[in-house]
Amino acid sequence: MQIRVEQTQNPKAKPADETKLGFGRIFTDHMFIMDYTLGQGWHDPRIVPYAPLSLEPSAMCLHYGQSVFEGMKAYRSDDDRILLFRPDKNMARLNVSNDRLCIPAIDEEFAVEAIKKLVSVDRDWVPTAPGTSLYIRPFIIGVDPVVGVHPAHHLMFMVICSPVGAYYPEGLNPVKIYVEDGYVRAVKGGMGFAKTAGNYAASLKAQDEAEKQNYTQVLWLDGVERKYIEEVGTMNVFFQIGDEVVTPALQGSILSGVTRMSAIEILKSWGMNVTERRLSIEEVAEASKQGKLKEAFGTGTAAVISPIGHLKWGDMIMQFNGGEIGPLSQRLYDTMTGIQWGKLPDTFDWTVEVKE
Structure with a gap:
């Protein structure tokens, strides 16, 4: 599948002080989305400007919790390379979660490539200060507009990114x-x-x-x-x-x-x-x-x-x-x-x- 890319026309201002990023509060300019439809499979992979989602109030994920996610990071090296850490293992684990939640499996290799492409599009968001990184959050939600307990027939696989510092306020202190x-x-x-x-x-x-x-x-x-x-x-x-x-x-x-x-x-x-x-x-x-x-x-x-x-x-x-x-x-x-x-x-x- 080809990944369509729509560049934002309104880029956000990047954090002025990377020592005060916090965790998971700031998000990059773009996000990845791919849809699943029963009978069609996963389709329409795209990178689009980060924006609110439009979901029906009856979307199944809001009522029955059919959702899974992962947590990964991208790191900027001293020689300005951007590195992911074992992304294949995260995508393999995502499919383990998918199986338990009756979510159709994703193509793990394609998902890694999609994440690499998204990070490449937003590579300027990967922070440079010591101890900082770009947190990557892939997730899947069931979006059928149906109030009824059964596995979703329509789902969304998404990836968002956030420049972050230490997760705990203590940092590396115990x-x-x-x-x-x-x-x-x-x-x-x-x-x-x-x-x-x-x-x-x-x-x-x-x-x-x-x-x-x-x-x-x-x-x-x-x-x-x-x-x-x-x-x-x-x-x-x-x-x-x-x-x-x-x-x-x-x-x-x-x-x-x-x-x-x-x-x-x-x-x-x-x-x-x-x-x-x-x-x-x-x-x-x-x-x-x-x-x-x-x-x-x-x-x-x-x-x-x-x-x-x-x-x-x-x-x-x-x-x-x-x-x-x-x-x-x-x-x-x-x-x-x-x-x-x-x-x-x-x-x-x-x-x-x-x-x-």
Whole structure:
């Protein structure tokens, strides 16, 4: 399919101070759209000026939540190249989410090319300040104007972009997290492994209460026994216990993070003992009491690596590294971002350059 490009006639003013971008509040001049119609398939791919959508009030996505999304970034290197980080993995995961939400699969290779073309059109929006990047949000919504519960016959695949700074206000400083044992995010057999709007809607109540208690995020336990660690609200999570780095195994209720996957591969390349297994909060607490719990950190596209400095479980407070980032988290962050920004050799062949 050929991608039609309609250039904006009213370009926006770009941010004057890239150190104050925030996250997800500013959007570029253009967006990608492709339609799906039952019997016709995906069609009419186009890049058009960023603008409000026109949807029927009865559009199915507004009532039944048939929507999926991804999160990616484009990075500007010191030699002015624009690099994507493992975009094929994001598009593969989007199709996993599509399957769970009864959304027709996309052509993953074509979707990567569409994203590259959109980023190329808006390449001047990729910021240059240290620690900044262009956040890329692909998403699919069901748009049938029908109030009735069934898979949509008409959908839209869209991509929007936003120049961003650090996701958390703390930046790379350790965040405060508490263990959520009242609300449930997901269970095996549900949609926890899919990147769909409903999962994030389910997390809002706990997130709101965390913020009221001056915590950045919550750490979710499994939805059945309320015992085993799953993930943080917007991140996968790792714990360094003795000489073992542990992250919860993917068992159907945890998102398979691209940054998680990359962190595991980097750690293994260093010869570290990395384990994907069930990890109880009791085991973490006991390791903390015994002085074996060295570090904890989250991984995700938005924050890349986010060290945890303070973890609260009931009345117990676990603190790490005197409120400073730990050596493993720092090394992992430096390596991951070094590859992403083109500062280090990409020995894994993960980055994809966006040509003009």
